Amino acid sequence: MKMKRIKGGEEDGNGSSSESSPEACKKVRTQTSEESEEEEEEEEASETPESDWVRLPQELLLHVFQYLPLLDRAYASQVCRRWNQAFHMPELWRYFEFELNQPASSYLKATHPDLIKQIITRHSNHLQYVSFKVDSSTESAEAACNILSQLVNCSLKTLGLISTARPSFMEVPKSHFISALTVVFVNSKSLSSLKIDDTPVDDPSLKVLVANNRDTLKLLKMSSCPHVSPAGILCVADQCYGLRELALNYHLLSDELLLALSSEKHVHLEHLRIDVVSENPGQHFHTIKKTSWDAMVRHSPKFNLVMYFFLYEDEFGPFFNEEVPVTHLYFGRSVSKEVLGRVGLHCPRLVELVVCANGLRPLDEELIRIAKRCTQLSAIGLGECEVSCSAFVEFVKLCGRRLSQLSIMEEVLIPDHKYSLDEIHWEVSKHLGRVWFPDMMPTW
Amino acid sequence: MVHTCVHWFRKGLRLHDNPALMAALRDCQELYPVFILDPHLHNDTCVGINRWRFLVGALRDLDCSLRKLNSRLFVVRGKPEEVFPELFDKWKVTKLTYEYDTEPYSLSRDQTVTTLAKEHRVEVLYKISHTLYDIDRMIEENNGKAPLTYNRMRAIVKTLGPPKKPIPAPTMEDMKDVKTPCSENHEQKYEMPTLGELGHDTAALGEEQFPGGEQESLRRLDEHMKRTGWVCGFEKPQTSPNSLSPSTTVLSPYVTFGCLSARTFWWRLAEVYQGKKHSDPPVSLHGQLLWREFFYTASVGIPNFNKMEGNPVCTQVDWDTNPEYLAAWREARTGFPFIDAIMTQLRQEGWIHHLARHAVACFLTRGDLWISWEEGQKVFEELLLDGDWALNAGNWQWLSASAFFHQFFRVYSPVAFGKKTDKNGDYIKKYLPLLKKLPAEYIYEPWKAPRSVQQAAGCIVGKDYPHPIAQHEVISKKNIQRMKLAYAKKSTDAAGSPSKKKSVKRSAPSVVDMLRKKDRGK
Numbered sequence: 001m002k003m004k005r006i007k008g009g010e011e012d013g014n015g016s017s018s019e020s021s022p023e024a025c026k027k028v029r030t031q032t033s034e035e036s037e038e039e040e041e042e043e044e045a046s047e048t049p050e051s052d053w054v055r056l057p058q059e060l061l062l063h064v065f066q067y068l069p070l071l072d073r074a075y076a077s078q079v080c081r082r083w084n085q086a087f088h089m090p091e092l093w094r095y096f097e098f099e100l101n102q103p104a105s106s107y108l109k110a111t112h113p114d115l116i117k118q119i120i121t122r123h124s125n126h127l128q129y130v131s132f133k134v135d136s137s138t139e140s141a142e143a144a145c146n147i148l149s150q151l152v153n154c155s156l157k158t159l160g161l162i163s164t165a166r167p168s169f170m171e172v173p174k175s176h177f178i179s180a181l182t183v184v185f186v187n188s189k190s191l192s193s194l195k196i197d198d199t200p201v202d203d204p205s206l207k208v209l210v211a212n213n214r215d216t217l218k219l220l221k222m223s224s225c226p227h228v229s230p231a232g233i234l235c236v237a238d239q240c241y242g243l244r245e246l247a248l249n250y251h252l253l254s255d256e257l258l259l260a261l262s263s264e265k266h267v268h269l270e271h272l273r274i275d276v277v278s279e280n281p282g283q284h285f286h287t288i289k290k291t292s293w294d295a296m297v298r299h300s301p302k303f304n305l306v307m308y309f310f311l312y313e314d315e316f317g318p319f320f321n322e323e324v325p326v327t328h329l330y331f332g333r334s335v336s337k338e339v340l341g342r343v344g345l346h347c348p349r350l351v352e353l354v355v356c357a358n359g360l361r362p363l364d365e366e367l368i369r370i371a372k373r374c375t376q377l378s379a380i381g382l383g384e385c386e387v388s389c390s391a392f393v394e395f396v397k398l399c400g401r402r403l404s405q406l407s408i409m410e411e412v413l414i415p416d417h418k419y420s421l422d423e424i425h426w427e428v429s430k431h432l433g434r435v436w437f438p439d440m441m442p443t444w
Numbered sequence: 445m446v447h448t449c450v451h452w453f454r455k456g457l458r459l460h461d462n463p464a465l466m467a468a469l470r471d472c473q474e475l476y477p478v479f480i481l482d483p484h485l486h487n488d489t490c491v492g493i494n495r496w497r498f499l500v501g502a503l504r505d506l507d508c509s510l511r512k513l514n515s516r517l518f519v520v521r522g523k524p525e526e527v528f529p530e531l532f533d534k535w536k537v538t539k540l541t542y543e544y545d546t547e548p549y550s551l552s553r554d555q556t557v558t559t560l561a562k563e564h565r566v567e568v569l570y571k572i573s574h575t576l577y578d579i580d581r582m583i584e585e586n587n588g589k590a591p592l593t594y595n596r597m598r599a600i601v602k603t604l605g606p607p608k609k610p611i612p613a614p615t616m617e618d619m620k621d622v623k624t625p626c627s628e629n630h631e632q633k634y635e636m637p638t639l640g641e642l643g644h645d646t647a648a649l650g651e652e653q654f655p656g657g658e659q660e661s662l663r664r665l666d667e668h669m670k671r672t673g674w675v676c677g678f679e680k681p682q683t684s685p686n687s688l689s690p691s692t693t694v695l696s697p698y699v700t701f702g703c704l705s706a707r708t709f710w711w712r713l714a715e716v717y718q719g720k721k722h723s724d725p726p727v728s729l730h731g732q733l734l735w736r737e738f739f740y741t742a743s744v745g746i747p748n749f750n751k752m753e754g755n756p757v758c759t760q761v762d763w764d765t766n767p768e769y770l771a772a773w774r775e776a777r778t779g780f781p782f783i784d785a786i787m788t789q790l791r792q793e794g795w796i797h798h799l800a801r802h803a804v805a806c807f808l809t810r811g812d813l814w815i816s817w818e819e820g821q822k823v824f825e826e827l828l829l830d831g832d833w834a835l836n837a838g839n840w841q842w843l844s845a846s847a848f849f850h851q852f853f854r855v856y857s858p859v860a861f862g863k864k865t866d867k868n869g870d871y872i873k874k875y876l877p878l879l880k881k882l883p884a885e886y887i888y889e890p891w892k893a894p895r896s897v898q899q900a901a902g903c904i905v906g907k908d909y910p911h912p913i914a915q916h917e918v919i920s921k922k923n924i925q926r927m928k929l930a931y932a933k934k935s936t937d938a939a940g941s942p943s944k945k946k947s948v949k950r951s952a953p954s955v956v957d958m959l960r961k962k963d964r965g966k
Contacts, residue, residue, distance in 0.1 A: 383854040437595045444798035
């Protein structure tokens with residue numbers, strides 16, 4: 001079941017105790033009161049179609065309500081007592097996404113404060129899958145924390161804190177955030193999935209998380225959480241043996257962490273995502289031992305290692321000097337020819353490669369080496385790069401039909417004596433076994 | 445039978461290659477060339493001052509050309525559905541001609557007018573000459589769907605053959621039996637619009653860079669065709685977004701308003717290409733016209749083409765609503781000089797190079813500000829001289845990676861992109877003079893300049909010029925994730941769920957539909 005969200009600004013799901021109901025509701029109520037009178041008469045008289053509504057079992061009503069967006073459900077809840085009861089059934093309140101926006105920055109989609117109040121008073125113990133989507137303002141993030149603090153009766157299975165525009169949770173006073181978050185950690189005791197990227201979560205709060213949810217935690221996403229240390233995340237890996245998905249920044253990665261994730265008691269890891277981000281040029285990054293990566297691969301031979309690099313060109317020194325089991329590799333900023341050469345040498349498990357920008361020297365040898373040695377490669381995307389047409393054809397020939405995704409901007413391909421742009425699309429299509437064209441930008 | 449005919453100018457503001465006008469002249473004794481100032485289209489929200497000035501110029505030019513043929517232009521104000529019945533009666537009209545337009549508003553307006561015409565026993569005739577090809581035919585050739593890739597469209601165009609050749613403008617010979625009854629107070633009743641008529645602040649007008657009108661368009665066409673070497677080597681992406689004067693033809697506004705016929709342009713190019721080595725579509729000048737055709741076809745074949753919601757090819761993305769960001773972008777105060785200079789040129793002149801459009805469109809949407817492309821579309825519609833419903837919608841979706849294009853990791857850097865073609869930032873200095881004393885090293889990123897440098901240049905970031913509205917490095921990283929999520933959601937939504945909105949099914953045309961289309965008078 002998907003999470004429901006309120007559209008528009010009017011949420012009047014206040015049940016029977018609403019004071020300010022919109023026009024539509026009033027109309028519906030008067031209609032219904034007429035209807036129910038008729039119904040009573042008809043029930044006494046003979047069987048007619050109108051009376052079937054009353055006989056509709058609550059489970060079917062529930063099923064229908066699940067198809068309605070929240071606002072429509074709220075209107076429906078004001079039709080009669082039975083429908084109001086259905087509206088408040090626990091099953092409809094398992095999922096909720098709180099959208100918190102300030103009128104100044106986003107005047108449309110926000111969860112109505114009255115609805116929030118109602119959820120906290122009537123439904124907090126029904127909530128299981130909850131997320132908070134906040135805009136760029138600190139007030140929204142604080143509001144999210146306030147709600148979190150009140151979810152004492154909640155036994156959440158999933159929790160997501162999503163800051164859409166800016167890391168607004170980072171602006172909330174740290175103690176306020178931590179105390180709100182730990183309310184959930186302590187009370188839930190069955191957290192399975194936790195997404196807390198861009199938040200001020202710290203080592204002590206991770207300890208609380210682990211103490212209360214170690215048996216159930218399967219997914220943890222905490223990219224860009226600057227207050228966590230390698231020791232903090234190691235504590236999670238050491239005790240949450242069911243952890244299958246983990247996302248964090250490179251500075252938290254350590255040999256110990258990888259070994260902990262590969263320990264016998266640990267389940268197979270499915271997905272590890274690492275963001276390697278440099279805030280200022282000249283940053284220094286530590287290295288991970290090959291033996292640690294080897295242990296990971298031995299323990300979880302099918303796991304995906306996703307690495308996002310946002311580094312300046314001269315910061316790649318510590319990387320790709322030895323074999324690394326990366327499967328999805330993404331270079332968000334400019335990356336040099338030399339580094340791409342090393343990728344070809346040391347990334348045998350590579351499945352997907354995206355290069356946003358490289359420079360104006362052709363990547364011919366590097367691509368061919370990648371084709372030869374990354375035998376699992378099935379997707380590649382090249383942005384601001386250059387490749388000669390002949391080398392590109394050679395690359396595609398070597399990869400063959402395993403290339404299911406080939407996203408190359410037209411301006412990447414440099415025509416040479418062997419191939420022009422028109423000819424290349426034929427050659428490539430031939431080797432791929434399907435019609436292929438480079439991506440283009442329209443001339444506006 | 446002899447006719448009293450109204451030829452209705454909407455787009456197609458020209459006399460050359462105007463088959464509908466020629467059809468009006470057949471068996472005609474009285475001709476009324478009419479332009480309707482429709483409050484729905486011509487108001488100060490939809491039309492910026494530059495666009496308005498261009499239109500006024502084009503109408504004056506049209507009137508001038510008609511006078512040479514002993515005719516005049518009648519500018520009528522009001523809603524077409526209210527204006528026409530009056531005119532039909534007053535002038536005793538028996539025939540109405542117009543150039544076919546595919547925009548949704550045009551189609552519904554023309555439908556209404558056709559019904560009214562029938563009630564007044566007026567014969568209605570339209571011709572296709574705004575696009576190279578008959579768009580509906582193009583869609584038929586592609587099994588009832590609009591092609592979603594440029595290359596697919598090129599393949600269809602190959603099967604259709606070259607576009608029809610343009611026809612010449614009417615001559616005095618064609619007009620010899622035709623009269624345009626003109627009263628003495630023609631100027632009062634059907635006067636040319638004034639610059640201030642829509643309520644714009646005319647004091648804000650800059651110098652006119654691109655005067656509207658058919659004569660001007662043909663003159664520009666001649667001038668550019670003379671540079672044959674340039675034309676043959678033309679490759680649009682190699683031209684510069686920030687050269688000080690336009691590095692492309694800037695014939696687009698004339699094609700948009702119909703002052704220049706697309707077919708005329710096409711065939712003049714063909715003449716020049718003949719026998720000479722030339723660049724190929726999509727980057728060649730022929731390619732430009734085919735791109736226009738591509739988006740027109742998409743706009744007809746895809747429902748709700750100018751919106752995200754209800755548009756079956758458009759990725760549904762959770763764009764942010766952020767009036768502050770949008771205003772900063774629109775008003776050229778994002779703190780990124782390259783972006784702000786482009787938006788300044790746009791507002792002042794009504795034209796920016798297409799790579800400049802890419803840069804600001806990417807910046808507003810998936811690159812940095814994460815605001816819906818529909819907002820950008822509105823701003824361009826108002827300010828761009830060549831703002832065209834179909835092209836605007838199509839290009840915005842393309843640049844925001846919402847449709848047609850999916851390489852969302854290819855983001856234009858608001859700092860690096862402009863530097864490639866203009867290291868010194870001369871373009872920035874021209875349109876943002878307050879930055880002109882900044883050294884080249886900092887002109888694209890003034891916030892990095894040391895305080896002393898800023899002071900020496902008389903431009904303090906945060907005081908004289910805004911701080912950058914977003915940290916490009918940080919936010920583009922986040923946005924790529926959001927885009928990835930939107931794409932992932934696209935494939936899971938397709939799997940179906942109870943709360944999914946009903947998707948729009950594009951059905952194959954029925955035999956009846958196809959027969960009806962073929963019946964349409966051409």
